Amino acid sequence: VAQASRPYHHGNLRSALLAQAERVVREHGADELSLRELARQVGVSHSAPRRHFADRQALRGALAEAGFERLGTELQAAAGGAEDSVAARLLATARAYVRFATRDAALLELMFASKHETESAALDAAAERAFWVILELIQRGQASGMLAAGEPERVGLLLFSTVHGIAALYTSGMLPPEQLDQLVVDAVEHFVRGQRAADGRPPAPGC
């Protein structure tokens, strides 16, 4: 779809609004989001966005959905990296999660704040896809015997909660940046150790 002569007034207003909204959130926070100013910055009338986003909440929902999609992609890339052990992959994935939080703190807050307002199925799917990355790693770890057997969702939720908690604490300003990576390392180490010890068999062959 070429847009050489600027078809009508903006070509693809929806994605232009989303891109600008993402910029505003990153630079000024989610509270600063204003439909009218967004329209102004993009060069359309204040009522033009209405065709693409029913209301303010719909825009935030779309923003959250895009955020979860990007988060999922980044987690997937980290999980499928060059590391050999599942433990190393888990650490890389956890670090990718926290990296997202440091780079897009306000967006992460928005992603987990939009709640079930709109009950958007697309948002739920995008969020679950991000969670699946961790789930798959755990299943692989269990299959290789490196992690104790157990319901993957239950133990996956445990790790996810911890990593998300670290990220949430950081975006709230309650965690000094110097302690951030150390905490992530501790959390993954602690997780792997705990999941090993959960097994009925002795933790080491020579015990």
Add this chain to the structure above:
Amino acid sequence: VAQASRPYHHGNLRSALLAQAERVVREHGADELSLRELARQVGVSHSAPRRHFADRQALRGALAEAGFERLGTELQAAAGGAEDSVAARLLATARAYVRFATRDAALLELMFASKHETESAALDAAAERAFWVILELIQRGQASGMLAAGEPERVGLLLFSTVHGIAALYTSGMLPPEQLDQLVVDAVEHFVRGQRAADGRPPAPGC
């Protein structure tokens, strides 16, 4: 300080506004907070709150501070309950944290969203007091030899992150209520097990 004849126009406007704000947050969410409507509900002019809260952020900060104070009190009560073992106390405290999240989800979100906007020292102190409850329990567990030695803040942050992560996931609607308590139990069990195994000595005397 008797207020039999209604001193001037409202007696104690500040606490009346805070109480009403807490109610609005609980019933309609933090986004619904409006200084003008608060003033209306309390029966003063829309500019009266200005004397007590410099702006909208100041009100939110005061709300967050009160929230952290209440959270600290509830955690302290749970930590000092009838349980005998430190592990049982840790579980009771974690449950109290999650109970706070289920009863005041929007307030908890606001508490961790106010960020360092105002740099309020009182808010920081109230937040740290809540964290200290967990810290003290861990120190006690380490002293009794039930938990491995280590920097209490570092390992305390680990547990705090996990419990807060569970609460945050719940308030975001990403955790079905039926799984909530099970996850808390898993988390505390996993934590205690991991902290035991971290010790260089064998996990059980008869190993």
Add this chain to the structure above:
DNA sequence: ACCTGAACACCGTTCAAGT
């Protein structure tokens, strides 16, 4: 199908003025 412009009811914030 997509966008505009006027209109409405609401905000937060400020400031002179009242008691």
Add this chain to the structure above:
DNA sequence: ACCTGAACACCGTTCAAGT
């Protein structure tokens, strides 16, 4: 010291009308 009322510049949302 504490509160009021008018004023200002902003919102989100709606709706008839334009292209």
